[in-house]
Amino acid sequence: MDDEDAELRNPFPSPPSHYTRYTAHNLNLLQLLNERAPDDPNPIQQEVLSDQIEIPEWPLKSLEKPRVDWILEEPDAHFTVFGDIWHVKEKVASLAELGGTQLYPSDPSVDRRPALLSILKSLLVSYTQLTSSLLAPPPTNSVGELPPQWYTHSEWLTVLSQNLMSAANDLRPVQARGNLESMMKRQIELRREETDVLHKKCDTLEGKLAELRQAAQTAFTTEDEPSEARPLGTPITAAPNSQNPTASAGGVTNDDVLRWAEEL
Template sequence: MEEEETELRNPFPSPPSHHTKYTTRNLQLLELLRDRAGGADISTVNQYELLSDQTDVPEWPMVQLEKPRVDWILEEGQYTVFGDTWFIKEQIPSLKELGGHQLYPEDPSEDRRPALRKILHSLLVTYSHLVDSLLAPPPIASTTVQPEWQRQLEWITVLAQNIMAAANDLRPVQARVNLELMMKRQLELRREETRAIHEKCDSLEAKLAEMSSAVRTLSNDTRTNKSDRNGPAHEVRSPLQL
């Protein structure tokens, strides 16, 4: 009981029971079996005869230790892990493959908008008929004919399944378009940020140039004022000239 509760509390599935067979000794025996088989399929040879001189030869077929055949996986397009089947290439099954009544084209390259408009129009008309059938008097109890409202409801279910399946088929396209829009928006934001940085740099350069010009003008004015205060320079004569 405790083991069952532990298994239920574990969010991940337990590994298969044969994982304990992958010991170092068993892998060595598998390699020896391959060498002695001489290139033959080890599933067709008698492992006990080829490994008669070895000890601890397992009772189960050692071919179970072989790695999965990748070529088989590629050929089948799927593989199984812990009892779950996974496809190599993820694809959304169509409504027809799921056993439903598909009303739109199977080819994704074909324009589905006309078919979807017809489905939507049929859905609205069927809903109107459903309301009318609900307002009709109840049928006789002994009749075996299917009620009108039930037929309309079944057809609405088929139409709704087609709309949902068509929307699911467009999810990869929607994801690609959303990614393109997001990347374009990021590019626009970076361009705007770069433009703002350039404008700020230009503004700073203009201010620096203005400040530099003001400093030069102030320096020239200071020199001029000093020259005016000192007056004109007088010529000094030597005593010999006197």
């Protein structure tokens, strides 16, 4: 009972019971069997592997991997997993294959726009006729077993709508591909914009650093220049005051550097 409850609580199906056969010993026996009887499709494994121990009763050939090339050669290539059938090449069934009335060409290489335009026009005309038939007075005489006009128009509208929906579903892969291309282009544009912003910020920082470097070099050059070699009219820069340790040469103080850093 506990096993049944655990099975019910498990959201995924249990693996098949023969998965326990894929042991290292059995796989080695299978390899040895293929080496000793390579051309025999159904060898007697007890005789071929008589010198081995623990030979299973079930055929070792069942451990062979499925031949994918055999599956692909089939017209309806599919494989089975836990009882579910999966097709190797997914194909969307057309409206005609599903039993409907298809009014546009099935070949994707043929231009469908003229047929779809005719379907759209017929849809509008049928809708107008359906509205007129609903507003018309009921017939006075019995027409027999012929269906009423509104029923005929509604059936034809159903066929036209199915064709439009089927044609739209056929274009979903193209739409998905176009949306993916648009998303990738947008991501590239955003990255380029972010890169441009970073380049501009780097250029601004390089300009600020160049100004600070030039100011520092000018200040040091002015301090090292002898007084007798100063040209006429050159102002004499006073030495930094020891009481104001925040002041630096060239008039640039630590407060200026901090203010510049906050602006960045």
